[in-house]
Amino acid sequence: MSINFLYSEKFFVILIAAVAILFNLLPYIRQYQFTPPDKTYVGSLPIFYDKPTYLSEMVQGQEGNWKIFNKYTTEPQKEAFVYPFYALMGHIAKMFNTSAEAIFLIGRFFFGLLLLFVVLYFIRYFINDEYQRRFAYFFALFSSGLGWLSLNPESIDRWIPDTIPLVRFSYFPHIMLANILLLAVILLVYRSFEKECGRKFFIIGGILSFFLNLVLPFISIFLYFLVVALLMILFLKNRVAVKNNFVNILIFFVISLPSLFYMYLLGTTDPVWSMVEKQNILPTPSLINLIAGYGIILIFGACGLWFLYKEDKIKGIFFSVWIFGVFLLSYIPLWIYPMQRRFLETAFYVPLAIAASFGIKGIYQYLKQKQIKDLKLKFISFFTMFAIPFMLIGNIVNWLQFSNRIKQTSDPRIYLPDKNIEAMKWLRQNSAENSVVFASFYNGNVIPYYANRFVYVGHGPMTINLEEKMKKGENFYSGKLLTDDVYNFLKKEKIDYVFYSEEEKKMGKFNPKQYDFLEKVYQNNEAEIYKVKI
Numbered sequence: 001m002s003i004n005f006l007y008s009e010k011f012f013v014i015l016i017a018a019v020a021i022l023f024n025l026l027p028y029i030r031q032y033q034f035t036p037p038d039k040t041y042v043g044s045l046p047i048f049y050d051k052p053t054y055l056s057e058m059v060q061g062q063e064g065n066w067k068i069f070n071k072y073t074t075e076p077q078k079e080a081f082v083y084p085f086y087a088l089m090g091h092i093a094k095m096f097n098t099s100a101e102a103i104f105l106i107g108r109f110f111f112g113l114l115l116l117f118v119v120l121y122f123i124r125y126f127i128n129d130e131y132q133r134r135f136a137y138f139f140a141l142f143s144s145g146l147g148w149l150s151l152n153p154e155s156i157d158r159w160i161p162d163t164i165p166l167v168r169f170s171y172f173p174h175i176m177l178a179n180i181l182l183l184a185v186i187l188l189v190y191r192s193f194e195k196e197c198g199r200k201f202f203i204i205g206g207i208l209s210f211f212l213n214l215v216l217p218f219i220s221i222f223l224y225f226l227v228v229a230l231l232m233i234l235f236l237k238n239r240v241a242v243k244n245n246f247v248n249i250l251i252f253f254v255i256s257l258p259s260l261f262y263m264y265l266l267g268t269t270d271p272v273w274s275m276v277e278k279q280n281i282l283p284t285p286s287l288i289n290l291i292a293g294y295g296i297i298l299i300f301g302a303c304g305l306w307f308l309y310k311e312d313k314i315k316g317i318f319f320s321v322w323i324f325g326v327f328l329l330s331y332i333p334l335w336i337y338p339m340q341r342r343f344l345e346t347a348f349y350v351p352l353a354i355a356a357s358f359g360i361k362g363i364y365q366y367l368k369q370k371q372i373k374d375l376k377l378k379f380i381s382f383f384t385m386f387a388i389p390f391m392l393i394g395n396i397v398n399w400l401q402f403s404n405r406i407k408q409t410s411d412p413r414i415y416l417p418d419k420n421i422e423a424m425k426w427l428r429q430n431s432a433e434n435s436v437v438f439a440s441f442y443n444g445n446v447i448p449y450y451a452n453r454f455v456y457v458g459h460g461p462m463t464i465n466l467e468e469k470m471k472k473g474e475n476f477y478s479g480k481l482l483t484d485d486v487y488n489f490l491k492k493e494k495i496d497y498v499f500y501s502e503e504e505k506k507m508g509k510f511n512p513k514q515y516d517f518l519e520k521v522y523q524n525n526e527a528e529i530y531k532v533k534i
Contacts, residue, residue: 009130013137017116020141023395024112024170028105039415042446048413049445051104053459054172056448057083058100061090063452070272071448072455072462074436074493077272082263085174085215100449107173115176116141116169119350122183125191126315126354132361139353141169144394145295156285156293156344157394168349178216179347181208182223189227189252190318193234193245202248206255213259220260222329222346227252229321237314275464282341284330294352295394296387300359301352307362308355322351412442412503419526420501424450426522427529431497438490439499440477440507441470447499456493479509487517491534501527 031041042052053072060068066087067079093103123136145157168176185205192201213220231249235242242249267277284290291298301323309316329343420443427437428451436454437447444458457469475481476489490498500512512518512530522529 009133012134013120016137016141017120020116020169021113025109027170035415038419039417040421041414042416049459050172052446052449053462054083054086054174055100055104056452057086058090058093058104059449059452061087062094062100063090064094065090069454070276070462071453072444072457072459073272073276073464074454074456075272075275075464078270080266080270080273082266082273083174085177089173104173108170108176111173111176111180112169112171115180118180118183119347122187122350123354123357125187127357129361132357135360136353136357139297139300139356139391140349142391142395143294143297143349143353143356144391145293146390146394147293148394148397156289157295174215175345178212178219178345181212181215182219182347183350185209185212185223186226186230189230192248193230193238193242199248199251202245202252203255206252209252209256210259213256213263216345217260217263218342219346220256222325222343225325225329226322229325230318233314233317233321272464276462284341284344287331290327290330296390297352297356300356300363300387302355302359303362304355304357304359308358310362311358319351319355323348323355413445416446417501417526419524421450422524423499423501423522423527423529427451427453427497427499430521435496436494437497437499438473438476438493438495440473440501440503442503443499443501453497456495474507477504477507477510479511483515486515487534490517490532495532497521497532498530499527500530 035041056071057068060071065079066084067081068083068087069077069079089103089107090100093100096103119140120137123133123140127133127136147157168179185208188201188205188208192205209220209223212223231242266273268274285293305316305320305323308319326343326346326348330341424443424447427435427447431451431453433452434454436456437444437451438456439447439458441457444455444463446458447453447455448458455463457463457466457473460466463469472489472493476486481489489495498512498518504510512528513520517533518530519533520528521531
């Protein structure tokens, strides 16, 4: 290996990509170190409750289905063509005769690696200077906020993984895929105008956008906003080019919009999925917490937008619209769009990284004009001693915060007793497909995956009337209900099985053995299953 290669951009990219991948893999490698011998790691860093829902969809796909049920609620429903990405992954698991968990982990690694290089390619397209690109690469992969200083514990980089680039590369596969598709469509549309590539890029972009609508519809809302904004910006530069591509633009929207329209109809007309949409409220934190969550990169980014505008007005306006568009849409009224925070998942770190690199370049050139001696060394030293450590420390603290949860071996969200899993798998083999299982929230969160059965309660947004059902569940397991009340509750809610393990015992003095209408059909050292005979 020559010394020149060690200083090359290629080596730099390989190095930071390797570091990013290592950071993402270590927490999952550590799980084996801390997993107790009688338990199984079921968590997903940094979000614990969501992973089983995706595995549930994969299991339904693994059984040959493309339309799926919401297994986390008991209301009457029909199968719906929703979350096809995870249904596809389930079909892949079936094809290779392996577990949904294995395909999920492979998907996480594959799409994380692909997103990593798509981000780097995107940056390379918009930045010509090699050394400037290195700053942009670093910002895109390792930038973090100021939450680690604990000056603001509500800073979004402490608790919202969507805003932490390094965590994102080990996040859920569908979110990484959505970011890949978003960046690809933006680049295709931009290139089609800039280099007059013809109709093919619009067609490809429309197809990718069509699939993006099925993977993560809310990102498509931002994509269309950005595409329309880009068309308006380019119209100022070259009206003829935009007019000449009018048919191509129509083709793009004609290809992509049907899937978004389908998802809209599903979310407004289907009784179960429409209720899920109404419950899925994700407000954006306060502006102060948002700014603190991104930290230093916002300072460089703000400067960079000005320098970029001076260098190339079209690019300057485009990235300004992207960045400020995210901020504006993230605070639209909840009655217009209840999932404000989702707009932070629109690959926001990419335009920020590009803008910040122009900020570094512009500041350096400005200081250079002042003819300060040894400027380059002083500036690089200042940046190294101040900005980079701040960002790296923030990433390390966040990484430790998430990964250290693995040590909490008593947390049922992270480690599930093997005997509980055995009981759930027994249910899958010995109960009807439409059976409803009553269990604690924690066990209810994983039963749809391991047993592929419906649960009374198990996931925030996907369990309809969650709070009401949680209270009923607490009353049930408290042991304070009269026998008739227990009977009437199970009959009214159409419960088929009661799952009873250590988690349920912690909730109160409920004793299933004292009820004649509960028949024990399964038992091991950790869990019991009772069939409701009503």
